[in-house]
Amino acid sequence: MELRALRYFVAVAEERHIGRAADRLRMTQPPLSRAMHRLEADLGATLFDRTPAGVELTEAGRIAYEDARVLLEHADRLEARVRSTAGRSTLAVGSLADTAELVGGRIVPAFREAHPHVAVRVHESDLGDPSAGLRAGLVDVALTRLPFTDTGLRTHVLRTEPVGIVVRDDDPLAGESAVRLAELPGRRWVRLPPDTDRVWTDYWTAPALPDDHQTPVRTIQECLQAVLWNGMSALAPLDQVIPAGLVTVPVADRPPSGLVLAWPAAGPSPLVRSFVRLAAATYRRREARGHRGAVGRT
Amino acid sequence: MELRALRYFVAVAEERHIGRAADRLRMTQPPLSRAMHRLEADLGATLFDRTPAGVELTEAGRIAYEDARVLLEHADRLEARVRSTAGRSTLAVGSLADTAELVGGRIVPAFREAHPHVAVRVHESDLGDPSAGLRAGLVDVALTRLPFTDTGLRTHVLRTEPVGIVVRDDDPLAGESAVRLAELPGRRWVRLPPDTDRVWTDYWTAPALPDDHQTPVRTIQECLQAVLWNGMSALAPLDQVIPAGLVTVPVADRPPSGLVLAWPAAGPSPLVRSFVRLAAATYRRREARGHRGAVGRT
DNA sequence: CAATATTACGCGCCGCGTAAGGATC
DNA sequence: GATCCTTACGCGGCGCGTAATATTG
Numbered sequence: 001m002e003l004r005a006l007r008y009f010v011a012v013a014e015e016r017h018i019g020r021a022a023d024r025l026r027m028t029q030p031p032l033s034r035a036m037h038r039l040e041a042d043l044g045a046t047l048f049d050r051t052p053a054g055v056e057l058t059e060a061g062r063i064a065y066e067d068a069r070v071l072l073e074h075a076d077r078l079e080a081r082v083r084s085t086a087g088r089s090t091l092a093v094g095s096l097a098d099t100a101e102l103v104g105g106r107i108v109p110a111f112r113e114a115h116p117h118v119a120v121r122v123h124e125s126d127l128g129d130p131s132a133g134l135r136a137g138l139v140d141v142a143l144t145r146l147p148f149t150d151t152g153l154r155t156h157v158l159r160t161e162p163v164g165i166v167v168r169d170d171d172p173l174a175g176e177s178a179v180r181l182a183e184l185p186g187r188r189w190v191r192l193p194p195d196t197d198r199v200w201t202d203y204w205t206a207p208a209l210p211d212d213h214q215t216p217v218r219t220i221q222e223c224l225q226a227v228l229w230n231g232m233s234a235l236a237p238l239d240q241v242i243p244a245g246l247v248t249v250p251v252a253d254r255p256p257s258g259l260v261l262a263w264p265a266a267g268p269s270p271l272v273r274s275f276v277r278l279a280a281a282t283y284r285r286r287e288a289r290g291h292r293g294a295v296g297r298t
Numbered sequence: 299m300e301l302r303a304l305r306y307f308v309a310v311a312e313e314r315h316i317g318r319a320a321d322r323l324r325m326t327q328p329p330l331s332r333a334m335h336r337l338e339a340d341l342g343a344t345l346f347d348r349t350p351a352g353v354e355l356t357e358a359g360r361i362a363y364e365d366a367r368v369l370l371e372h373a374d375r376l377e378a379r380v381r382s383t384a385g386r387s388t389l390a391v392g393s394l395a396d397t398a399e400l401v402g403g404r405i406v407p408a409f410r411e412a413h414p415h416v417a418v419r420v421h422e423s424d425l426g427d428p429s430a431g432l433r434a435g436l437v438d439v440a441l442t443r444l445p446f447t448d449t450g451l452r453t454h455v456l457r458t459e460p461v462g463i464v465v466r467d468d469d470p471l472a473g474e475s476a477v478r479l480a481e482l483p484g485r486r487w488v489r490l491p492p493d494t495d496r497v498w499t500d501y502w503t504a505p506a507l508p509d510d511h512q513t514p515v516r517t518i519q520e521c522l523q524a525v526l527w528n529g530m531s532a533l534a535p536l537d538q539v540i541p542a543g544l545v546t547v548p549v550a551d552r553p554p555s556g557l558v559l560a561w562p563a564a565g566p567s568p569l570v571r572s573f574v575r576l577a578a579a580t581y582r583r584r585e586a587r588g589h590r591g592a593v594g595r596t
Numbered sequence: 597c598a599a600t601a602t603t604a605c606g607c608g609c610c611g612c613g614t615a616a617g618g619a620t621c
Numbered sequence: 622g623a624t625c626c627t628t629a630c631g632c633g634g635c636g637c638g639t640a641a642t643a644t645t646g
Contacts, residue, residue, distance in 0.1 A: 001377060002300045004636095018601065031637045033601060038635095041572035043377060044413045045384030052600050052645045060383040067376040074372060078365040079299060079341060085358040086343030115342045274339035284608090302611095316626065329612050331627060336610095350620040350625055582633090 003075055005039045006068045008032055009047070013065040017054035083117045090119040091271045094132030094142030097124070097220045098240055099259065102143065102283075110282045111275055118271060126218040128193035130200040134262055141272045143279070145237070146258035148200040154265045156276055158283045160256040161237040164248035166227050171247075178250045181206055190226050190234040191216045203257070204235050301373055303337045304366045306330055307345070311363040315352035381415045388417040389569045392430030392440030395422070395518045396538055397557065400441065400581075408580040409573055416569060424516040426491035428498040432560055439570045441577070443535070444556035446498040452563045454574055456581045458554040459535040462546035464525050469545075476548045479504055488524050488532040489514045501555070502533050 011021040012032065022032045040047050047061035057065060083089070093108065108120055123139050125132045130148035133139035146155070165181075167173050173184075184206070192201050193216045214232070217223040220240070226232045228245055237257055242248055261279055263272050309319040310330065320330045338345050345359035355363060381387070391406065406418055421437050423430045428446035431437035444453070463479075465471050471482075482504070490499050491514045512530070515521040518538075524530045526543055535555055540546055559577055561570050 001373065002302060004300060019599090027636095028638060029601070030603080030639085034603090035636080037568075037571065037602090038575075040568040041575060042412075043380050043384075044387070044416060044569050044572060045380050046568055047380075050601060052598095054600075060380050063383045064376065064380045067372075067379060071369070071372050071376055074365075074369050075299065078362065078369055081365060082341050082343050082345075082358050082362045085361045086341075089342070114340075118342060270335075270338040270344055271342050273335060274342060277336075277339060281609095317624090325611095326613060327626070328614085328628080333611080335627090348626060350623095352625075579634095 001039065001042045003072065005035055005042075006072060008035050009039055010065065010068050010072065012036060012048070012055065013057055013061065013068075015054075016056065080117075083115075089117050089271075090121065091115075091141070091275060092121045092123055092133070092139040093275070094134060094139035094144070095122055095124050096130065096132045096142070096144040097127055098237075099143045099145070102259075106286060107143070107275075107279045107282050110278050114274065114278055115271065127204075127220070127223070128196045128216075128218055130197050131262065134264065140269065141261060141263040141275050143259070143261055146260055147203050148197045150262070152265055153262050154268070155258075155260040155262045156280060157258045157260050158280065159259045159287075161239050161259060162250055162256045163235050163254050164238050164250045166224065166234045166236050166240075166242065166246055166248050168228060168231070169245055169247050173249050174247050176249050178252045180253045181251055182253055184233075187233045188214065188231070190214070190223050190232050193218065203254070206233075206235075299337065299340045301370065303333055303340075304370060306333050307337055308363065308366050308370065310334060310346070310353065311355055311359065311366075313352075314354065318352075378415075381413075387415050387569075388419065389413075389439070389573060390419045390421055390431070390437040391573070392432060392437035392442070393420055393422050394428065394430045394440070394442040395425055396535075397441045397443070400557075404584055405441070405573075405577045405580050408576050412572065412576055413569065425502075425518070425521070426494045426514075426516055428495050429560065432562065438567065439559060439561040439573050442558060442560055444558055445501050446495045448560065450563050451560050452566070453556075453558045453560045454578060455556040455558050456578065457557045457585075459537050459557060460548055460554045461533050461552050462536050462548045464522065464532045464534050464538075464540060464544055464546050466526060466529070467543055467545050471547050472545050474547050476550045478551045479549055480551055482531075485531045486512065486529070488512070488521050488530050491516065501552070504531075504533075 008021070008025060011024050012018055015021040015024060018033050018036070019029050022029045025032065036048065043060075043064070045060040045064075046058050047064055048055040049058060091111075108122060112118070112120060123133050125138075129135065130144055131153070132142035132144045134142050134153060143158075146157070165173065165179060165184075173179055187206065189205050189207075191205060191214050214226070214230075217226055217234075220236075223234050223236075224243060224246060227234050228243070235251065235254070236242075236248060237259075238248055238250060240248065261276050263276065268276075306319070306323060309322050310316055313319040313322060316331055316334070317327050320327045323330065334346065341358075341362070343358040343362075344356055345362055346353040347356060389409075406420060410416075410418060421431045423436075427433065428442055429451070430440035430442045432440050432451060441456075444455070463471065463477060463482075471477055485504065487503050489503060489512050512524070512528075515524055521532050521534075522541060522544060525532050526541070533549065533552070534540075534546060535557075536546055536548060538546065559574050561574065566574075
């Protein structure tokens with residue numbers, strides 16, 4: 001007997017209808033029906049009389065319902081008390097430039113739902129810090145992109161995405177289906193700030209011309225404007241949304257980049273573990289929903 | 299947060315040592331360690347300070363421990379109350395002749411542990427009733443062997459076992475590694491009672507000689523004695539233990555027989571479901587342990 | 597025949613085990 | 622270096638979804 005089954009049971013007992021209870025629980029009937037059968041088996045007692053109109057509680061079911069409600073409230077109190085006793089209840093999340101939407105849109109709300117008592121602060125950092133504030137100790141966990149120097153950090157890959165070269169749509173390359181960086185001499189590349197992690201800059205930029213004195217860019221917007229107005233080139237993930245007038249041409253000789261969660265390797269706090277866990281689940285679910293929308297629909 | 303995790307947590311909190319708690323819970327350290335990390339993540343609080351000598355409860359851990367103990371007692375009370383409210387608390391288990399040892403040895407004890415309040419009665423039936431009392435309404439669930447007429451019943455195969463012909467060790471066949479029934483004319487076969495299920499008799503016996511008036515056998519013992527003293531032949535599962543003086547020669551042209559659980563198809567009671575579930579798990583575990591014992595051992 | 601509960605089946609997560617690694621006294 | 626706890630990795634069960642079936646008014 002697990003709390004999950006009891007939460008389900010309370011919903012069914014109150015709705016007197018497995019289908020409606022399933023709606024309330026945001027799931028479908030079959031698993032709920034089986035969960036109730038299994039709960040009955042665990043308890044060794046019949047909790048419902050099934051009818052074509054729904055279900056009715058048996059005497060044992062009524063007892064179970066009363067006790068289950070109290071038990072679940074007790075469990076909620078346990079959670080609340082432990083949480084209020086725990087010291088730190090704040091989590092700083094770093095987000096690298098273009099990943100902010102993902103963090104703010106789905107992941108942080110999911111985390112807030114699981115941990116309502118925690119104050120979440122999102123720190124959006126610029127292209128000069130691939131650790132998104134981790135190195136500076138500004139944040140506890142970060143959503144960023146590989147590759148960068150990850151000593152002392154742990155990472156979890158959410159997705160890998162090929163990269164492309166961003167050019168104006170009147171650029172000779174604009175019509176190509178794919179290009180190789182090795183065959184593109186003489187371009188002027190957008191540059192990152194000089195003190196930026198080498199692994200990171202080596203990946204996202206090509207060698208600059210010796211006489212190149214461009215101003216480094218710190219944000220996606222600056223980067224795209226440099227391409228649009230100054231005729232420069234930049235590398236970006238293929239899934240990066242691009243304003244009109246620009247196109248991203250896939251680059252064949254650069255390995256894909258990983259969208260990752262990162263956090264300090266030394267003793268991550270429970271909140272960080274939970275964030276990583278929830279973020280991974282949320283992201284997966286988002287992915288699955290996308291697929292289903294594109295394929296399913298009888 | 300699930301009750302399982304809280305039960306684990308209480309053990310760790312009391313032992314102040316994950317390894318010892320794991321022993322107490324009959325499991326190994328790693329999954330217990332992870333379960334505690336996950337519980338901490340779910341709660342968003344650190345419950346232990348890990349030290350090289352074991353673990354110490356934090357303040358939040360002490361709160362959690364106190365609450366968890368009460369919560370688990372509450373859960374136990376819920377179970378007890380529901381069970382005492384439920385009507386029927388008796389289960390009749392049918393067992394076909396040679397399967398009694400398996401039922402009594404492991405499965406029924408496992409069920410008794412899960413349902414201490416239920417009075418279990420084992421009904422050992424003879425070879426004339428492959429349903430082991432189900433057809434007669436004597437039992438709620440049965441452990442028996444396929445094949446037999448299973449209309450109105452549901453079955454769950456625990457294992458399939460090839461069959462062989464049982465002969466005296468001075469029989470000309472005794473040395474063969476396998477035989478085909480189609481090539482064995484003129485044998486005198488042990489017979490089952492005349493009113494026995496046809497599917498069952500067709501499987502376990504070969505066509506009798508016209509002038510054969512043997513007394514039918516009702517038990518394994520009678521069957522083996524008929525082979526030993528009257529020079530008859532019988533079919534039996536290869537795993538059937540055989541007394542000295544007899545051997546079982548594999549039969550090539552008979553499909554294997556299934557060791558199965560069977561129960562009425564119409565509205566099985568929660569206890570029956572639970573029995574099937576536990577029996578399947580127990581049997582699986584027994585199997586795995588056997589394999590491990592034969593292979594493992596670093 | 598409409599509405600409900602149930603079974604069948606495939607997939608992904610999670611829990612558990614074994615084996616290897618790391619930290620701390 | 623011994624003794625913990627932790628991570629890595631592979632496997633089996635279980636929960637969930639979709640699709641199909643049974644049952645009942």
